[in-house]
Amino acid sequence: DSNPQLSSCCQLLELIFRKGLQQPVLALVHRDYWHCLEQLPQLDSCGSPISLALEQTSACKKLLTPQGKGRYFLRLALKRRILGSVVQHLLHTTRLLEVCEVYELVPCRELGMVLRYLGGRVFVLDLIEGSQAQVDRFVLPGDIIDEINGVSLRNASNGQAGVVLARFKGSPLSLRVLRWRADDGAVYQPVVKLLQALKQENPSLQLISRPQQQCRGYGGKEVLQHGIPLVLEQNQPSKVQHVGVACLDILHHGAR
Template sequence: MATRDPLLSNLKAVLLRLKENKQPITDGDPDLLILCDTMECILRKGLKKPGSLFGLYKRDYWCWMESMTTAPGSARLHPMFPIAIEACKSSNKVRSHQGRGRLLLRICLHKKILAVPIEQLLKNTRMLETWYDPLLSIIGSELLVESLTSLLFWASEIQFDLNIKNASFLDETWTLPVYRQYEFVPCKDLGVVIRHIRNRVLVAEVKPDSIGAHKDRLEPGDILDELYGESLYGSAKGGKIPSILRQHEGWPIYISVIKCHLRTGKVFYNIKDHLAVLRDEYAGFKVPIDRDPNHNSKSSKDKDQRDISHKLSGSSVHKVKYVGCTGVGKEGGTSVIESAILRVLEEHGRNPTTYKDVFLELGETNLITWEASDEDRIIMKHCYPEISSCGRRVDALLYFAYVAGDTTCTISKQFKCFVYLATCDKEVSELFHLFFSASQNTRTFLMQGSSVGMETCIAIRFRPF
């Protein structure tokens, strides 16, 4: 019996590279694809595939992982694993065992539970013998699986921040297309012509000077993947999209888009057949060609069109400047904001050119600050229960701040104040509104002034202290 396996060597090598790289690991990391492909090969090696009597049903690693939630001992499973299984089963973006298995692997990496199904399988000897050949597989080999579980422990130490919504092509390939989520102002016409091609909704034309053409967010050849969080994969022509738009009339328009170009600038291979059909169906459509990978950064100094690919549907992203932070001690209420902003400005000065350009994303559960020059780099992340208040000084209206604890703010003993600079007063007001709306446990909304004349503080207080 072999005591070493090339797949384990490959897995070890890619995990070492990922541990050495900056974290978190995102969809743009080339080693992520290698990791996923290697794990899939390990899970398939020595897998018994009897299938159905007439060969109409072929099994994959997804099959035994799915059955594990109802197998003996399932009550001892990590609680996140059954949720991940159900998410894969209910997703209409993946429709094959391969697609569901791949989506499950990505969720397991994201949630740090990749070792859970294998550890549970090893506890069920009968199930293990049913699915894996002990002479041909890694998982069925007592010696090799020990090495595998050790490596999976390494994987649990790596922070993966993956966009789970980017799943519509996992049935076909591990290569992930560029995924963008956009918010457009309420309107009746985006100026976009679409066509339904092979279960996909493709952009055939974007009219010049239309809302859809703003900053090249939508381009001919792109695929509309979601509308208001609902998948458009397999949607009927003339049915689902008008219905969703009617339900959300007057709302901002939220669209998730699969870009026709990869990060390398090449046209996404798996949509080339779709593009060829679209060319024949729509006379004005020009098939996209490979282009310079730096196209986006060269075409515009404003990177707003390169929306953060990790944000959740409905997130609001603002390009601002990060000034700095300061500790405010044990008190996280609005009373500390005024002096904290002043202290940060005294330390860092009031010259905006010295501040760091960032994207501030207000998602469904987190407030995230991204590096503007490298949208894969997270500078800081706070979940809303950690944020106690936010506000600004009326003598410096473009500077705003929020206060966050080192844990849930109701029990935190140490707080810090994080200060930013916005481009206009309207944006600060919008951010305050979003802060208030996003906080799941908001209790009071205070617009208050201090007793020091002009140096007053306008603030939102999320929780009483």
């Protein structure tokens, strides 16, 4: 701790771990390197020293943000000299990364989702007929609610999602959703056994994936995440001079 180079060294490590992280468009909650680190114990190749450090970080009640958890873990990794192993696991070519998207809602009384707590995860079991979630079809059965307004639901106990929702009653909601299946049809392998258990408990559970043409329509801001990269690839001269004002105006009217 007395080394004057420690602070700058840790800043460089954070820059390295954040390199290449993609953020959802117009998301209220930013994805940080901790969200990748906390997935390591799900892999069989992850060594016990790394798992222990991750468990100790997750269990620390003083850590409230992903950045704080990431910094605490880096400190443990440096102290225990396991940082090299952490990097090797993150760079392993067979590592599977989940598809993460953000679902934003205006203030509402209830989500319209039936949730099931299993294996430390909060699964969407069903959508209530006529609810906003059922109309939007953004979240589907089998998907995982990972965060609500930045509050992690990893290792959540029964009913914890309801407690978090009650805390943000009357406020806009931002749900961080982990897809059980990517658009290319690939199933997120770490949740396969949990999905099989859900299917055994609920034979009527229908695991369906979103149609790939869904983002080709109009009306939802979710199309921006796919449309903006396509527009940039065309390399056409800019025609909109007040993009920021326009986006804010769209969000304002959408919230109303």
